[in-house]
Amino acid sequence: MRKPLIAANWKMYKTPKESLAFLSEFLPLVKDHTASEIAIFPTMSSLGYVIEATKGTNVTAGAQTMHWLNEGPYTGQTSPTMLESIDCTRVLLGHSERRIYAHETDDMVNLKLKAALDHDLIPVVCVGETLDKRQSGLTEAVLRWQIACALNGIKGASCGNVVIAYEPVWAIGTGSVATPEQANEAHAIIRREVAAHLGVSCASGMRILYGGSVKPDNVASLMSQPEIDGALVGGASLQAKSFVEIIRNATAA
Numbered sequence: 177m178r179k180p181l182i183a184a185n186w187k188m189y190k191t192p193k194e195s196l197a198f199l200s201e202f203l204p205l206v207k208d209h210t211a212s213e214i215a216i217f218p219t220m221s222s223l224g225y226v227i228e229a230t231k232g233t234n235v236t237a238g239a240q241t242m243h244w245l246n247e248g249p250y251t252g253q254t255s256p257t258m259l260e261s262i263d264c265t266r267v268l269l270g271h272s273e274r275r276i277y278a279h280e281t282d283d284m285v286n287l288k289l290k291a292a293l294d295h296d297l298i299p300v301v302c303v304g305e306t307l308d309k310r311q312s313g314l315t316e317a318v319l320r321w322q323i324a325c326a327l328n329g330i331k332g333a334s335c336g337n338v339v340i341a342y343e344p345v346w347a348i349g350t351g352s353v354a355t356p357e358q359a360n361e362a363h364a365i366i367r368r369e370v371a372a373h374l375g376v377s378c379a380s381g382m383r384i385l386y387g388g389s390v391k392p393d394n395v396a397s398l399m400s401q402p403e404i405d406g407a408l409v410g411g412a413s414l415q416a417k418s419f420v421e422i423i424r425n426a427t428a429a
């Protein structure tokens with residue numbers, strides 16, 4: 177049984193003060209929630225504050241990206257050891273906005289995934305096709321390629337905590353959510369590809385989240401699909417009430 181994970185990706189929103197104001201409204205509203213895990217990925221400037229404020233609660237926090245090396249002359253980067261040093265437990269890897277705007281490649285995502293596993297950080301590896309690729313009938317090929325590259329050289333034994341997020345690029349921030357059936361089909365492709373690399377038992381235990389215009393009123397139908405194990409929420413996670421509604425609706429059925 178895969179426990180759902182509902183995660184907020186705050187992208188480049190919220191100062192530390194705004195992050196803490198969100199938490200003071202949000203944490204009391206979810207304190208008794210046990211039906212899913214809850215995670216927040218704030219900006220790097222807010223991360224330490226959010227980690228401290230969520231200690232001892234049912235909410236955990238993670239970074240939106242990291243480098244794969246422990247230190248070096250890489251201006252602007254944060255390393256896995258630096259995340260560990262502030263008690264960070266999770267990290268997003270290969271988000272399409274990182275792939276597009278920071279030119280992250282599949283090989284870099286693979287290096288980052290290996291580093292995350294070496295440092296016991298729980299990774300959420302993001303994959304997803306562009307509209308152009310979907311319209312050209314290449315969704316399956318893109319997903320299989322991205323998963324194969326990300327998992328290259330990784331052993332099934334170390335897959336326990338890996339989470340995948342399927343985020344069709346055309347659904348991110350557009351209001352054009354994938355239908356539950358489209359998302360379920362994509363998740364099934366991803367799970368089959370994971371099984372081919374890491375084995376069936378690893379794949380069947382792995383959580384695959386859906387991300388892309390998730391809102392309080394569409395999360396339940398997405399979560400009703402057998403292959404969908406949670407959500408990675410952008411815009412609708414920025415308001416505490418809306419994110420709480422998503423968390424509740426995701427596991428209400």
Ligand SMILES: O=C[C@H](O)COP(=O)(O)O
Binds near residue numbers: 348350390409410
């Ligand atoms: O990481 C989250 C996704 O990019 C989805 O963002 P969105 O919910 O604003 O579409």
